[in-house]
Amino acid sequence: MKKKILLLGDIHSNYPALKAVWKYIRPDRFDLIINTGDFTVYSTFPNETIQLFRERKKTICILGNTDRRILRILKGKKLKSPKKKEKRVMYFWTSEKLLPENVAYLKSLPKQTDLTLGSVCIGLFHGTRDDADEELFPDAPEDRFRKLAKNSPYKIHIMGHSHVPYHKVVDGVHFINPGSVGRMFDGDPRASFAILKISSGKIGVEHFRIPYPVKEVVKSLKKNRLPDIYTKMFQIGKKLN
Numbered sequence: 001m002k003k004k005i006l007l008l009g010d011i012h013s014n015y016p017a018l019k020a021v022w023k024y025i026r027p028d029r030f031d032l033i034i035n036t037g038d039f040t041v042y043s044t045f046p047n048e049t050i051q052l053f054r055e056r057k058k059t060i061c062i063l064g065n066t067d068r069r070i071l072r073i074l075k076g077k078k079l080k081s082p083k084k085k086e087k088r089v090m091y092f093w094t095s096e097k098l099l100p101e102n103v104a105y106l107k108s109l110p111k112q113t114d115l116t117l118g119s120v121c122i123g124l125f126h127g128t129r130d131d132a133d134e135e136l137f138p139d140a141p142e143d144r145f146r147k148l149a150k151n152s153p154y155k156i157h158i159m160g161h162s163h164v165p166y167h168k169v170v171d172g173v174h175f176i177n178p179g180s181v182g183r184m185f186d187g188d189p190r191a192s193f194a195i196l197k198i199s200s201g202k203i204g205v206e207h208f209r210i211p212y213p214v215k216e217v218v219k220s221l222k223k224n225r226l227p228d229i230y231t232k233m234f235q236i237g238k239k240l241n
């Protein structure tokens with residue numbers, strides 16, 4: 001059995017970045033596309049982003065924390081966090097812009113899921129197996145990875161949320177984060193994604209960074225009079241708040 005899987009995550013409504021990835025990798029070459037969630041918030045193209053996944057077969061997607069918060073707002077529930085005003089502006093702006101069919105799509109997605117390819121069981125999480133909101137960074141104590149690997153039914157854990165691309169093997173379990181397509185934190189604004197190859201039980205992972213037209217995002221943020229801090233964030237590829 002040979003499978004080639006495209007791993008994406010943390011797109012954050014950055015459709016120009018997603019389009020650039022699409023053009024670069026030609027998605028039809030993949031057996032499957034996996035998205036670790038956070039379709040929405042911080043850039044201005046939530047509908048275009050969701051639409052692209054809605055229209056495709058052979059995709060497996062889960063919700064991220066930003067998507068879950070958007071659904072809470074749309075249900076009329078109180079938004080306890082984030083507290084920062086500029087963040088809340090982005091959440092409420094997104095919730096107002098989302099088309100009903102895209103809201104329905106988000107509502108149909110799980111918080112986590114799993115799949116089996118040949119003999120390989122894969123868990124898909126926004127945070128971790130224990131906590132959808134846990135940011136698991138590659139330099140977390142080895143013990144944390146050991147605990148997640150212990151008694152895990154999965155050979156591979158695919159995760160998002162930390163926005164840091166990595167592949168780490170601990171006690172025979174593969175922990176993979178493709179990084180963020182649309183909102184990098186490491187000072188390099190290029191889009192991040194990964195390719196997972198499984199061949200007769202062998203597991204290979206390759207990470208990529210590719211440029212995209214950041215100016216399209218900047219232009220749209222300005223046109224919609226959204227907080228300047230996000231213009232800067234996308235330009236420099238760093239978390240600023």
Ligand SMILES: [Fe+2]
Nearest residue numbers: 010038064161
């Ligand atoms: Fe995220």
